[in-house]
Amino acid sequence: KEEARSRSEERGMESNKKRKLDADVAQSRKNLKVGDVRQGSECPYMDTINRKALDFDFAKKCSVSLSTHNVYACLVCGSFFVGRSTGTHVYYHGLHENHHLFIHLQNGKIYCLPEGYRIEDPSLADIKQNLHPRFSISEIRDIDRKAVYSHALDGENFLPGRIGMNNLGHTSWINAIVQCLVTITPFRNFFMDLENYKSCTSLLVQSFGELTRKFFNPRNFKGQISPHVLLQMISEASNKRFKIGDVCDPIEVLIWFLNQLHTDLGGSKRRNSSIVKRTFQGTVKVRTEKEPTEDNKEKPKGDKMDTTDSSSRISFEKKPFLYLSLSLPNAPLFRGGDTELFIPQVPMIELLNKFDGLTEELSQEGIRSTYSLSRLPPYLILHMKRFRQNQFDIEKNPTIVNFPIKNLDLRQYCSMDGIFSSADLRSKTLEELRTIMKKRKLSSKGCLEKGDLINCIVKAQPSVDTIATRYDLVGNIVHEGDLRTGADTAYVLQKSNGQWYRTQDLHISETLPQLVAVSECYIQFWELKTI
Known part of the structure; x- marks a missing residue:
């Protein structure tokens, strides 16, 4: 009975203390003016x-109710709670743990709770910058010009833009993709400026933009970030096709991600309708020729042959592309005597011959196709087909592709739109030549013969030598191991200091460009050089 009496007295004292504390808080709130700062x-x-x-890299949810509305972060322990008024999780956390400072995760306002007043102080600017990084136009332009190291709270120095990313469980594929995408200058600058997509309601666009800004935030508290929110948005938008814990093919994720960003930003089929198409889209000219079948082969009719017009089987089409796939030659089944040192190799030029306009590909339907590049994109994505499905498993081709780091010239693979050679013009009729001159608003005064019209057109059009066709490598994704258990590594160029870096999740290290050229490249990002 005495123990029960003592416990009841303790409970009564605690309840009285709580009522008194609530009364004091209520009285202090009454004394506050509305909007007291x-x-x-x-x-x-x-x-x-x-x-x-x-x-602030994780999902902004209450740690108790999992609500995403009106969430605050405790500036003492870092926990997330919902609400601010009396009786909410924030209110009781402040009373029980004696933690009084909270920041609203949407508007960045800082409050002292349960007292209820708002705090404005310049010393809190670094916390707000970590929650929602902001950059001016001049700061965005200086990213590729100045390499300024920052100091983290743990004492480590880091270079903004070259920081590690947490692996949340077989998620090296998204880490490698993001490391390369933030190296693409116009693409990165678009997402660095929040005004470009402020009205966009897509959570995928907003999460990628926030991650990009955190990548280059010089006031980060630590030298790494977590792509947790972006991965959640990718998982939801792809209907669990790409999610945490699954090993995914980087090229499938990259193409889906770019197309989804294009759609969410309001892009259409027009060429420059979004930042994705303005940056990565080019045009390839496809010539297809159908093989003659038994029905349309030459058949005798009496003394004459009934021939089918071959031009009716040939068609030309221009198709847009975001990336180009290059097929690797099959690895040899039988190796030489020194098997340990045998590494199959192939030059990049040999793979690009697919787009020379002469190399034919024969499909199973009997269609012969040739390809040539009619418009080069500002940034070219190349994909090496290393994985192939056989009867039992997915096998990887270990062939090394030899490529230059700078000055990859694609001139011989281009058939530029609107630029005619003298041979092309000589094959046209006078009427076609006059039509070309009319479209280009050229005067035919003084042109008496066909050769005069040809010379007039050739002089007026830009020279092939003035068209940019050379590319420099800025990003290279390497897949190490097989498809199911391997990991992805990104080699990226930091333009501000001209240094190459090897990035694999949290590990960032400097490397030599010669080592980039001997890796098993899987996806490459090339930047078009201006003349």
């Missing part, structure tokens, strides 16, 4: 902020 020097809890415990 105080300086940091007026708040006695400013020294309780623990910046090392803050991490």
Whole structure:
């Protein structure tokens, strides 16, 4: 009976203490004016902020109710809670743990709770910058010009833009893709400026933009970030096709991701309708020829042969592309005597001969196709087909592709739109030549013969030598191991200091460009050089 009496007295004292505390808080809130704002020097809890415990990379959900509406982060322990009024999780966390400072995860306003007043102080700007990084136009332009190292809270130095990414469980594929995409200057600059997509309601676009800004934030509290929110948005938008814990093919993720960004940004079939098409889209000219079948082969009719017009079987079409696939030659089944040192190799030029306009590909339907590039994109994505499905498993082709780091010239694979050679013009009729001159608003005054018209057109059109066709490598994704258990590594060029870096999840290290050229490249990103 005495123990029960003592326990009831303790409960009564605790309830009285809680009622008194609630009454004091309510009285203090009554004394506050609506929208009361105080300086940091007026708040006695400013020294309780623990910046090392803050991490805004994860989903902004309440740790108790899992609600995503009106969520606050505790600036003392880093936990997320919902609400601000009396009786909410934030309110009781402040009372029980004696943690009083919270930041709203949407608008970035900082409050002292349960007292209820808002705090404005310049010393809190770094916390707001970590929550929602912002950059001016001049700061965005200087990213590729200045290499300035920053200092993390743990004492380590890091270079903004070249920081590690957490592996959340077989997610090296998204880490390698993001490391390369943030190296593409116009693509990165678009997502660095929030005004470009502020009205976009797509959570995928917003999460990728926020991750890009955090990548280059010089005031980061640590030298790595987590793609947790972006992976959640990718999983939801792809209907669980790409998700945490699954090993995914980087080229499938990359093409799906670019197309989804294009759609969410309001892009259409027009060439420059989104930043994705303005950056990566080119045009390939396809010539197809159908093989004659038994029905349309030459058949005798009496003394004459009934011939089918071959031109009716040939068609030309221009198709847009975001990336080009290159087929690797099959690895030899039988090797030489020194099997340990045998590494199959192939030059990049040999793979690109697919687009010389002469090399034919025969499909199973009996259609012969040739390809040539009619418009080069500002940034070219090349994919090496290393994986092939056989009867039992997916096998990987280990062939090394020899490629230059700079000055990859694609001139011989281009058939530029609107640029005619003298031979092309000589094969046209006078009427066709006059039509070309009319479209280009050229005067035919003084042109008495066909040769005069040809010379006039050739002089007016730009020279082939003035068209940019050379590319420099800026990103290279390497797949190490097989498709199911392997990992992806990205080699990226930091333009501000001209240094190549090898990035694999959290590991960032400098490397030589010669080592990039001998890797088993899988996806490459090339930048078009301007003349």
